[in-house]
Amino acid sequence: MIESDQSTRLKQDQALALTPRLIQSIGLLQLNHQELTQEITQMLENNIMLRQKDAMVQVVLDNNEKKEPVEDTILDELDADTSWEDYYDDELCYRSSPKSASDPDTYHSDNLFVSRTSFDDKIIRAIRYGQMPDDEQALALQILASLDEHYFLTQSDESLSKQLGINKRQLRYLIEIIKHLDPPGIASRDIRECMLAQLHCLPDYSDDLGNAHDILTDYFHYIGHKETMIARRLRLSNSEMIEAMRIIRSLNPYPNSDADDNSPNTIWPDVYIHQRMGIYYASLNPDFRTNIEINETYVKLADCCSGDEKLFIRAQLQTAKFFLNALAQRQSTILRVSNAVIVHQQGFFTHGDKALKPLTLKNIADILGIHESTVSRAISGKYCYFDHKLIALGHFFSQKVSAGAQHSAKSVQAYIKSFVESEDARNPLSDVQLADKLAGEGIAISERVIAKYREHLGIAKRSRRRQKN
Numbered sequence: 001m002i003e004s005d006q007s008t009r010l011k012q013d014q015a016l017a018l019t020p021r022l023i024q025s026i027g028l029l030q031l032n033h034q035e036l037t038q039e040i041t042q043m044l045e046n047n048i049m050l051r052q053k054d055a056m057v058q059v060v061l062d063n064n065e066k067k068e069p070v071e072d073t074i075l076d077e078l079d080a081d082t083s084w085e086d087y088y089d090d091e092l093c094y095r096s097s098p099k100s101a102s103d104p105d106t107y108h109s110d111n112l113f114v115s116r117t118s119f120d121d122k123i124i125r126a127i128r129y130g131q132m133p134d135d136e137q138a139l140a141l142q143i144l145a146s147l148d149e150h151y152f153l154t155q156s157d158e159s160l161s162k163q164l165g166i167n168k169r170q171l172r173y174l175i176e177i178i179k180h181l182d183p184p185g186i187a188s189r190d191i192r193e194c195m196l197a198q199l200h201c202l203p204d205y206s207d208d209l210g211n212a213h214d215i216l217t218d219y220f221h222y223i224g225h226k227e228t229m230i231a232r233r234l235r236l237s238n239s240e241m242i243e244a245m246r247i248i249r250s251l252n253p254y255p256n257s258d259a260d261d262n263s264p265n266t267i268w269p270d271v272y273i274h275q276r277m278g279i280y281y282a283s284l285n286p287d288f289r290t291n292i293e294i295n296e297t298y299v300k301l302a303d304c305c306s307g308d309e310k311l312f313i314r315a316q317l318q319t320a321k322f323f324l325n326a327l328a329q330r331q332s333t334i335l336r337v338s339n340a341v342i343v344h345q346q347g348f349f350t351h352g353d354k355a356l357k358p359l360t361l362k363n364i365a366d367i368l369g370i371h372e373s374t375v376s377r378a379i380s381g382k383y384c385y386f387d388h389k390l391i392a393l394g395h396f397f398s399q400k401v402s403a404g405a406q407h408s409a410k411s412v413q414a415y416i417k418s419f420v421e422s423e424d425a426r427n428p429l430s431d432v433q434l435a436d437k438l439a440g441e442g443i444a445i446s447e448r449v450i451a452k453y454r455e456h457l458g459i460a461k462r463s464r465r466r467q468k469n
Helices: 020-029 032-045 119-126 135-147 156-163 168-180 191-200 209-220 227-232 239-251 294-304 310-346 348-355 360-369 374-377 411-421 431-440 446-455
Strands: 049-050 271-276 279-282 292-294 383-386 389-390
Touching: 020 310, 020 374, 020 446, 032 049, 032 279, 032 292, 032 310, 032 411, 049 294, 119 135, 135 156, 135 168, 156 168, 168 383, 191 209, 209 227, 209 239, 209 446, 227 446, 271 310, 292 374, 294 310, 310 374, 348 411, 360 374, 411 431
Parallel strands: 271 383
Antiparallel strands: 049 292, 271 279, 383 389
């Protein structure tokens, strides 16, 4: 017979306890501008102790009896073992509410941002806010008007170039720009070209992306029924083939596959970039409407309450204070991170991507004395506004091209793009010649790396770029 031994043992371990206040701060920090606006709207609807600063609510109190001020009895923090269910009907106070599409906002800021856009409007806005000259923007809009219902280009280059009054090289140049706007794939000739454009716009190059690119380029028509043959010819292992196909299947066959005219597509800048005495710096968006405050009218009205009603008011007031503190901390963190990034990337604002220095989340975290995850949340989905353009804060982060190098991957890609754009179409530059030109700029990288960056930019091989006429 097996004997059981029952005894009491003590065990000590360490665990990170997240307070409701910390959970809410983390949740608000990672929200982008649109999501935060919805969160504020939701909080105003659910918490009677909050109001917009311009909202005037007057309630007449007919009870002159002095009561103990409710706000003075609210602690900055409740005990860690407090039972929140005793005070709150739901988890809205310390957890982000579901992101629902609330009533549309009709706010405009210098006619730059709109609250709802159709798919066409989104493409037009991408063209308008790009770095194209006005004459090229006008031509790009004409190309957009000639696309079919799937946003594919079916008209021949010869016919369209004659219609627009430009040569074929200019037309192909404009089409390449349109294909790599957001959403990518617009003005492609077919599904394969559309998916390749989407692949080129993925943020970080990897061997798996390169394998997916090779499959789409050379074996597109064999996908789905001869994948074993594809893997054999490209010498891919089973795991490499599976990952490459996973990437391909995540792409959209048509650029408007995810279009939904009923969903908000607003992009608001969180910070504006200014210049003073030759130094660029960031300031918070003055149009960012977090103008909410404690509703003092209801605080006074609470003096007339007692029992469960007073407990409810206390809980609502505690929630409101948590929320306002989390909002203030979010704004402060985004501004600190933005300025740290901008100070590091001063050259970008005068010379563009060529001047981007290597920068990682850890660099900014070390400078500010915060965790890398905080930096990641502070830049995720956040944009800055500079020179009539919206720039994602994540754009300023880039790895070194190699250990010990002083140039970032995005800087090198910008050089490659400028070299190709200015090359002789009848005698385009080879990867060896591109390496020589980069060496002239003090950038020493191998031809293999140049080929990777060239493919990431959607630039074809030399033989395919050569203009025979």
